[in-house]
Amino acid sequence: MRDFVSHRAQVIPPSGIRKFFDLVLTMQDVISLGVGEPDFSTPWNICESSIYSIEQGVTSYTSNKGLQSLREALSRYLGEHYHLTYNCDNEIIITSGVSEGLDITIRAIVNPGDEVIIAQPSYVSYAPCVTLAGGVPVPVECREIDTFKLNPDALQEKITPRTKALIINFPNNPTGAVMRKEDLGAIADIVTDHDLLLISDEVYAELTYEGKHVATATVKDLWERTITLNGFSKAYAMTGWRVGYVCAPEKLCEAALKIHQYVMLCAPVMGQVAALEALRSAEDEKNRMVNEYRLRRNMFVSGLNRIGLSCHVPEGAFYAFPSVAETGLSEIDFSERLLKEQRVAVVPGSAFGVGGADHLRCAYAVSRKQLTESLGRMETFISGL
Amino acid sequence: MDDKDLDLLRIVEENGRLSAEELAVMTTLSARDVEARLHALEEARVIRKYTAVINWEKTGSGEVSAIIELKVSPERDFGYDRIAERLSRFNQVKSLRLITGTYDLQLMVTGKTMQEVSRFVSEHVAPTDRIRETATHIIMKSYKENGNILFDQQEAERLPYSF
Numbered sequence: 001m002r003d004f005v006s007h008r009a010q011v012i013p014p015s016g017i018r019k020f021f022d023l024v025l026t027m028q029d030v031i032s033l034g035v036g037e038p039d040f041s042t043p044w045n046i047c048e049s050s051i052y053s054i055e056q057g058v059t060s061y062t063s064n065k066g067l068q069s070l071r072e073a074l075s076r077y078l079g080e081h082y083h084l085t086y087n088c089d090n091e092i093i094i095t096s097g098v099s100e101g102l103d104i105t106i107r108a109i110v111n112p113g114d115e116v117i118i119a120q121p122s123y124v125s126y127a128p129c130v131t132l133a134g135g136v137p138v139p140v141e142c143r144e145i146d147t148f149k150l151n152p153d154a155l156q157e158k159i160t161p162r163t164k165a166l167i168i169n170f171p172n173n174p175t176g177a178v179m180r181k182e183d184l185g186a187i188a189d190i191v192t193d194h195d196l197l198l199i200s201d202e203v204y205a206e207l208t209y210e211g212k213h214v215a216t217a218t219v220k221d222l223w224e225r226t227i228t229l230n231g232f233s234k235a236y237a238m239t240g241w242r243v244g245y246v247c248a249p250e251k252l253c254e255a256a257l258k259i260h261q262y263v264m265l266c267a268p269v270m271g272q273v274a275a276l277e278a279l280r281s282a283e284d285e286k287n288r289m290v291n292e293y294r295l296r297r298n299m300f301v302s303g304l305n306r307i308g309l310s311c312h313v314p315e316g317a318f319y320a321f322p323s324v325a326e327t328g329l330s331e332i333d334f335s336e337r338l339l340k341e342q343r344v345a346v347v348p349g350s351a352f353g354v355g356g357a358d359h360l361r362c363a364y365a366v367s368r369k370q371l372t373e374s375l376g377r378m379e380t381f382i383s384g385l
Numbered sequence: 386m387d388d389k390d391l392d393l394l395r396i397v398e399e400n401g402r403l404s405a406e407e408l409a410v411m412t413t414l415s416a417r418d419v420e421a422r423l424h425a426l427e428e429a430r431v432i433r434k435y436t437a438v439i440n441w442e443k444t445g446s447g448e449v450s451a452i453i454e455l456k457v458s459p460e461r462d463f464g465y466d467r468i469a470e471r472l473s474r475f476n477q478v479k480s481l482r483l484i485t486g487t488y489d490l491q492l493m494v495t496g497k498t499m500q501e502v503s504r505f506v507s508e509h510v511a512p513t514d515r516i517r518e519t520a521t522h523i524i525m526k527s528y529k530e531n532g533n534i535l536f537d538q539q540e541a542e543r544l545p546y547s548f
Contacts, residue, residue, distance in 0.1 A: 017546050024545040034546040041541055124548045173548070295396065295411040302410040345545055 012128040016351035020335065024345050031374045033362040034345040036173060038237040038318070042274070043285035046236065049277035050270050058269060064261040066094025066245070067272045073279045074245060082205070082215040084228065086247040093257050094275075096267045098203045098231040098244035101256075103129050104263070105199055105227050105246055108255035110135035114164035119150045120353030121321075123173045123201065127353065135164070141355040144323070147312055148177035148355075152186040159190070165197040168216070171204035174352045174361035175321040176297075176314020181214045188220040197252075198226045203244070204317040206235035206286060209294045213316070217247075224249055227256075234317075235286050236278040241271035293318050293364070296371055300364045303375040308382055309360075318365040321349065325358045327385055335360060341384075342377040386431075389414060393422055394431070401435035438533045442526070449523065450479070450495045451502050453510065454488035456518040465489060468515055477505050488520065499523065 015021070017034070024030055041047075065071060071088035078084040086092050095101040102125060110116060112134040118126045120139045127137035140158045142148045150168060168187070170179040179187075191198050200216035217226040231244030244267075246256055266272075278286075297314065304311040304322045311322035324334045331348040338344050349359030364371060392412045396403065405416040405423075412419065426432045441448050459465050465483050469490060473481050480493040492510070496502035502523070511519050527535055 021546050030545065032543075032545045035543055036547045037543065039543070291392075291395065295392065298413050299407070299411045302413075347546065347548075351548075 008132050008134075012131050016124065017347055020339060020345065020347075023336075023339060027339070027343060030339070030343045030345055031366070031370050031377070032345040033364070033366065033374055034347050035363050035365065036319075037239040037365065038234065038289065039365045039367065040237040040289050042237050042241070043278075043282050045285075046238065046274045046277045046282055050241075050274040053273040054270060058273060060269065062094075062266045062269050062272060064257060064266055065092065066267060067269070067276065070094060070272050070276045070279075073276055077279050078215075078247070082213065083218050084215050084247065085223075086228075087250075090250045091247055091253050093246045093253060093260055094267045094272055095231075095244045095246055095260060096264055096271075097233065097242040098201060098229050099125060100242075100260070100264055100267075101229045101231070101244045101246040102126070102199075102201065103132075104256045104259040105229065105248075105252075106130055106135070107133045107259050108252065109165060109197055109227075111164075113162060115160060115162045116164055117155065117158050117166045118353070119155075119166070119168045121148070121172070121174050121349060121356040121359075122167070122169055122353055124352065126167050126169075126201075130167075136162070138163070139354045142172075142175070142177065143355060144312070144359075148172060148175035148321070149179055149183050150187055152190055155187065155190055159194050159196075163194065163196060165199055166191060167199045167201070169201040169203075170216075171208055171213070171314075171316025173204065173317055174319050174347070174349065174356070174359075176317045176319045178208060178210075178315035179214070179216075180211070181219060184214060184216055184219040184222075188222050191225065192221060196225070198222060199229065200226055201229045203229065203231050203234055205230060207290055207293060207318060208316040209290075209297065210315050227252060232275045232278055235290070236275075236282055237289060238271075238274065238278065241268075241274050243267055243271040243275040296364045296368055299368065300362070300371050300375070303371070304362075304378075307375060307379040309378070318363055320362045320364060321359050322362065323359055327382060329385070331356070331358055331360055338378065338381050342381045344374045344377050344381075390422055390426065393419065394426065397423070397432065397435070438531055440527070440530075440535045442535075448495060448497060449499050449502050450493060450527075451506070451524060452522045453492040453494055453506060454520040454522075455490040455492070455510070455516050456487075457489045458515045458517060459489075460515065468513065472510065472513070475505075475509060477502075477509075488518075 071092045075086055075088035106129045110133040114135045115138045116130045116135050117138045117140050119142055130137040138158050140154050142150050205213040217223045217228050228247040233239040301311050301313055301320050309322035311320050314320055324331055331350055335346050335348045347361040349356030389412055405419045408419045409416040457465055457468055469481055472478055477494050478492050479495050482491050484491050494502055506521055
């Protein structure tokens with residue numbers, strides 16, 4: 001029989017943590033710092049409004065772009081919170097999570113052979129999405145000495161005549177790094193000079209602990225060449241609802257919408273109704289969760305540094321990215337032994353691409369009690385090395 | 386009162402048993418600074434007390450609580466204050482609030498038995514001058530107290546790893 005699997009599906013790598021996943025399922029009493037989602041349940045008013053709409057029979061397709069009311073609310077929200085101006089009629093698409101938004105965006109802009117630069121360490125989907133679209137992912141390393149921000153010189157070095165776009169994600173998963181206005185300004189100049197498109201995944205925007213998040217598209221003249229990706233998962237503890245959005249100038253939005261209508265048709269209406277309620281009346285709930293993450297971050301990062309895992313203070317998201325260089329173990333050995341010997345699950349930094357070696361991603365979206373317990377177990381592990 | 390004070394208040398409201406050291410790492414203050422701030426907040430009577438939320442049902446104590454609503458004729462010059470302060474002195478009264486609506490004051494009263502609660506209401510509350518009407522609601526079951534859910538909830542399952 002022929003091998004039916006496509007070359008593209010063959011070349012994309014399997015999950016970098018498959019063996020950890022299999023291992024953890026055989027174990028008891030594991031504290032997992034390996035989870036990229038909030039530990040809170042979705043605020044009840046959000047759930048309740050979705051339940052009510054189901055009871056009212058709101059169960060059909062929506063417009064491809066998403067509910068008009070949600071796009072209107074979103075357009076207002078983005079303007080008020082981030083000074084972003086996107087027209088709800090032709091510059092916003094509601095997607096099934098940021099994951100789908102990323103996929104349709106990349107497919108809308110990449111031609112075979114186009115190079116797409118990806119600031120890494122990064123969320124694991126960017127490179128495979130580029131590959132699946134026939135493009136060539138080109139990683140650029142965000143280094144620890146730059147507090148994991150994207151260095152303009154490093155970016156410059158990666159640009160070739162085939163470079164089409166740059167993907168960035170700040171606040172960053174896995175490092176927690178944040179780019180301030182001046183940091184983005186330097187990147188903006190390069191992007192504009194080389195006539196590149198910027199894809200900015202800002203799903204952790206609300207989880208910025210010092211100062212306010214600066215939306216990439218508001219910096220200099222970036223708006224016309226930026227696609228903003230965001231969603232409800234992280235800020236409102238709504239991961240399972242699968243609601244994200246793509247914001248872009250009309251022409252780009254139209255191209256992405258064509259793909260969206262063929263592959264997804266529309267995001268689930270229950271999730272869209274929930275997202276609308278989130279925008280209307282979950283501001284306090286969101287702030288309460290963000291505040292709790294900030295306190296946990298302070299506690300956890302200070303704990304990591306105390307037990308000998310040096311860690312810069314992440315300014316956003318809910319990840320700490322400590323270095324294991326001092327322990328003499330690689331990040332993979334450290335993660336595996338920590339799981340087996342002390343039952344704490346973390347993700348080796350190398351799963352997030354270049355720049356992740358010698359580091360661990362620890363999600364502090366778990367209770368304070370579990371954080372304290374996990375720090376104790378990690379300390380026991382390190383002192384036994 | 387600054388942001389750090391507000392952080393401390395939010396944390397101790399949720400868990401009053403954390404040590405100064407634990408509070409210090411969370412708020413990025415020194416332990417000494419935490420103690421000084423808490424002391425100042427206690428002195429200013431912003432922090433009234435450190436307490437526990439207890440589900441007495443689980444202890445089998447059989448204690449009875451009731452919400453009692455009162456219609457009160459306010460006094461010239463004093464309004465509701467004097468009568469509310471007088472009722473507040475009873476240890477049996479756990480909370481007392483002035484409210485809008487049909488009734489004026491709302492009390493939460495606790496006693497060992499139903500008889501004890503009813504005797505307290507009929508002997509000490511209802512006959513008080515200026516109280517025109519009472520409505521007593523015995524609490525049958527408590528589901529949430531001070532923002533804390535008292536019934537057992539199913540833990541949502543999360544994947545052990547996700548990116």
